[in-house]
Amino acid sequence: MKNRSFWILTVITLIATILRFYQIESNPPGLYWDETAYGYDAYSLLKTGSDLHGHFLPLFFESFGDWKLPVYFYLLVPSIALFSLSEFAVRFPSAFFGVLTVPLVFFLVKKLTDNKNLSLWSAFFMAISPWNIQFARGGFESTPGLFFVLLALFLFLLAKERKKLVFFVTSFVFFALSMYTYHAYRVFTPLLLISSLFIYRKEVKKNLKKTAIALTVFLILSLPLASFTFTSEGKSRAISQSAFKKEDYQKAKFEYDQKSKKPLRFLSGYIFTEPVYYSYVALKGYLDHFSPVFLFFQGDQIGRHSQVDMGQLYSYQIIVIAGGLLLFKSLPGKSKWLIIIFLLLSPIPAIIVAPTPHAHRTLQMTFPLALLTALGAQKLFSLKSRLLKVAFMLLMAFSFLSFLHLMFIHYPRKFAADWQIGYKEMVKQVEKFQDGYDKVYITNINQVPYIYVLFFEKYSPKTFIDEKGSGDHFNKYYFIDPGEDIYNKGRILYIAPSWQKVDGKWLAAVNDNSGKHLYSLWEVGSEK
């Protein structure tokens, strides 16, 4: 790689680093419950070798009963060892792999297209991608998952070129690893692998033995995951998030029959069957991910997944991606099929679960979209019109600055509740007052407060496991519904929601970063 390209890529990677690491301990504001669970389970692994349920070096983590995949937990162990149990440590692996994805995109696109300029443009658009930045800044397992998929693909392309067994095997190992990183890749990775093997079938035939060995390794590594998928624990997450619910089908059929003319009502028993309805739901879910409003204007409406006030990508990208689509036929033969199939397969993991569109489950779309943007931008900047180039650069700069403004000024204020802001402040107040009480009762109105007490107090995982702690109670902490009786427990410290009227002595308030009152600390049951 020539010096100029090296330095440009270095600058791009530096930009990516700043965008992903700057203030990640405080923006996103607060740790949402999955991040906290990741952090504390990893802390427990570091201290005891077991998760907080006492399972030694588990392959699947029970967590809140949603049975999370293991890779992010194990990535967190060195991070927590280095940075201590903190917001930064929990988000570090995601940001780190988010940064590494940028130079990887350069090398992958160069391998696919042999076009250095296009590769640099692709890396640049990935570096500033709002979609990728959003997930790299939070403790999301999809970011390292995407890195592993792209690395696996790169190694696969390298393997077919160099014909070395080590590249085949490591490629397939990373394909398998991605499936243990995030649920979406359990669906996406096998589809991508099959497609890649089909597209490059001639090369695979020439290296049949090596491919067979690598595939065997992949299948062996995937066996535990495949068998886990069919257990009740493995199915629990899919069932809870499923887009295919019988009650939705029954409601839709009833509505269809009520509003249809008689001939259709007769036919509906044959046309409006359950599998047919679910495929209709899946089609709608699939198409939602190609909605221009989702991609360029409004984004995922879940506050943790986008800035919400803008699309998953910049608005101007609609023009360059359209240009990129017209130009993609100019790419080398098989590469263009791989890229388009990559894009078309990307939304599939999201169509079997609700809601849609879902930016987290389709993070893999960022790669082909960055490449298509780069194709369009490269063409635009090769035109003779200086005015057009300057105008486009100004548009890009303004969009980027708007994004930074939204991310650093609006987002922490507007979407603090999506990140469970207030828990850290609540635990700090509890630590200040708890010494004088034998029992501390904490409301669970905002769900799973126990994990935040464990995390921010750095409670000993060994003690928690030994005393068989749970989400309802451990040590002197009790986690209760607001309606529960607190008046016959003796003298207690009670952390109530701000709106609850309590017959006791008010001690302190807990406010969030905007000053909004969230909880109140009360002494209850003291002698009057």
Place this chain on the structure above:
Amino acid sequence: MKSKIFLIIVLSTLYIFRLWQMSGCQSFNSFHLNPLTVKIAVESQRLIDDNTDKITPRIFHNKITTGVFENAKNLQTIFNPSFLVSVVNPAGLFIIVYLLINIPRVKSTFFPVHLAYIFISALFMTLINPKVGFYNFALALYTFSFWIIKFIEKRLALKILLLVLIIFSFWYYFLDWQMKTICNEIFFS
């Protein structure tokens, strides 16, 4: 030649069937943008910038930039694939995407004019009566899809794919009888 005639007949049947279904629509979805939307968006965004300097909110949240953004967003709701598939069916949507990707290969001056007509029809939907605007847009899309005739000669894979999608589209029209993305209220007397 036979396959072209067959395709014209089948596509026409699909579109006429859908137009007949739409005749039951009592209230078409409106794509008008309320001008107040821009004002509300500007003010709500500026409220969040309460503690910053006075210049920054004005640069990022003003009626010009927000107006362009909101109007573009409103226009893009018309090109939402869920809406388009309801209008032109899955076969029609595939055909339109295929034609757009193959724009450089269509050697006809009328083709870009037809494309421009679709865009202008979409723009009209945001301005005029929803029913008239919608029918105009639907007809623009239906007539545009017939350009596929230029591509199906000697392309067996494309013909087979189209046939499968057309069968799928008839099923889709029955399932999507209520046309929720097109119609607020549907009634056949």
